[in-house]
Amino acid sequence: AQSVSQHNHHVILSEAASLELGCNYSYGGTVNLFWYVQYPGQHLQLLLKYFSGDPLVKGIKGFEAEFIKSKFSFNLRKPSVQWSDTAEYFCAVNGPSSASKIIFGSGTRLSIRP
Amino acid sequence: KAGVTQTPRYLIKTRGQQVTLSCSPISGHRSVSWYQQTPGQGLQFLFEYFSETQRNKGNFPGRFSGRQFSNSRSEMNVSTLELGDSALYLCASSLVSSEGETQYFGPGTRLLVL
Numbered sequence: 001a002q003s004v005s006q007h008n009h010h011v012i013l014s015e016a017a018s019l020e021l022g023c024n025y026s027y028g029g030t031v032n033l034f035w036y037v038q039y040p041g042q043h044l045q046l047l048l049k050y051f052s053g054d055p056l057v058k059g060i061k062g063f064e065a066e067f068i069k070s071k072f073s074f075n076l077r078k079p080s081v082q083w084s085d086t087a088e089y090f091c092a093v094n095g096p097s098s099a100s101k102i103i104f105g106s107g108t109r110l111s112i113r114p
Numbered sequence: 115k116a117g118v119t120q121t122p123r124y125l126i127k128t129r130g131q132q133v134t135l136s137c138s139p140i141s142g143h144r145s146v147s148w149y150q151q152t153p154g155q156g157l158q159f160l161f162e163y164f165s166e167t168q169r170n171k172g173n174f175p176g177r178f179s180g181r182q183f184s185n186s187r188s189e190m191n192v193s194t195l196e197l198g199d200s201a202l203y204l205c206a207s208s209l210v211s212s213e214g215e216t217q218y219f220g221p222g223t224r225l226l227v228l
Contacts, residue, residue, distance in 0.1 A: 032215065044204065044219035090157060094215070101170040102147070102217060104157040 002027045004093050006105035013081055014113045021076040021108050023065075023091030033074040034092040034102070035065055044090070050074065061085070083114045116140070118207050118220035126226045132193040135223045139186050139207030145169070146188040147217065148180060151202040160203075163188055192225075200227045 003026045013019060025031065035047040048059025055067040065076045074091060088109050094102040119138045127133050139146050147170075148160040159172040163182035182188045186207070192199055202224050206217040 034216070036219075043221040044206075046216060046218065049216055101159050101162055101172070103159065104149075106156040 002093070002103050004091055004103050004105040006089075006091055006108050008108045009106070010109045010111070012111045012113065015083055016080050019076070019078040019081045019085070019110070021089055021091075021110070023074045023076065023105060025072050025074065025091075025093045025103075027072075027093055027095065027103075029095060031093050031095060033065070033067060035059065035063070035074075035076050036090045036092060036104075037087045038090070038107075039087045047076070047089075081110075081112055083112045086110060086112045118205055118218055120203075120205050120220040120223050122223060123221065124224050124226075126228065127195050128228050129195055129197060131195050132191065133195060133225060135190045135192075135203055135205075135225075137188045137190070137205030137207075137220060139188070139205075140209070140218055143207035143209055143218075144186050145208035145210070145215070146182055146186065147206045147208065148188070148190050149204040149206065150174075151204055151222070152200075157204070160190070195227045197227050200225060 005024045007022050033050040036044045037047050038044050047063050048057050050057045050067045057065050063078050065074055067074050088107045090107045091105040092102050121136045145164045147162040150158045160174055161180050162170040166182045177193045180190045202222045204219055204222045206219045208215050208217050
């Protein structure tokens with residue numbers, strides 16, 4: 001069955017620390033990959049997406065993610081986090097067909113100490 | 115362009131009642147998906163509609179149903195409400211491009227069942 005795993009449930013970092021959030025998926029065939037962010041009291045927003053091409057994807061607010069097909073991974077990174085990055089982060093995957101439903105990971109809560 | 119809108123934003127119901135939630139997608143988007151978000155289960159896919167037809171369905175009981183109208187607006191209905199139905203219900207509309215499909219989320223309807 002298709003699934004998405006985010007192994008870090010809660011990550012606590014100090015400002016200026018580097019961030020890497022893990023995402024592994026189980027999905028046969030070609031995939032589209034997404035990272036979404038939900039800031040406190042706000043709705044889900046798209047951070048970045050990968051469909052094809054360069055496996056290193058740049059998103060908004062200085063985030064990037066790397067698709068490693070051999071590892072079935074799409075980890076999210078940011079070189080230096082800010083207090084305003086405090087939020088919940090969701091990885092999601094779906095197949096290439098527009099009829100494929102998107103599957104979300106359980107989310108990683110990121111807390112930044114000022 | 116206006117984003118995805120959902121009404122109402124907050125709702126309080128009692129067990130046994132039924133509820134209807136509404137979602138207006140971004141103009142031009144023909145696909146609408148519904149999700150349930152709870153602290154314990156995270157984001158779970160309910161169903162997806164495309165051109166007034168249900169295209170995908172998640173693992174929810176038949177008490178959860180939906181429909182889509184010719185203008186792509188969608189409604190979700192939950193009958194015989196249970197305490198466990200208390201959640202944030204998110205709607206997302208999708209844009210299909212030559213690259214793939216990207217979902218854009220609304221602010222959600224927070225349902226409390228007493």
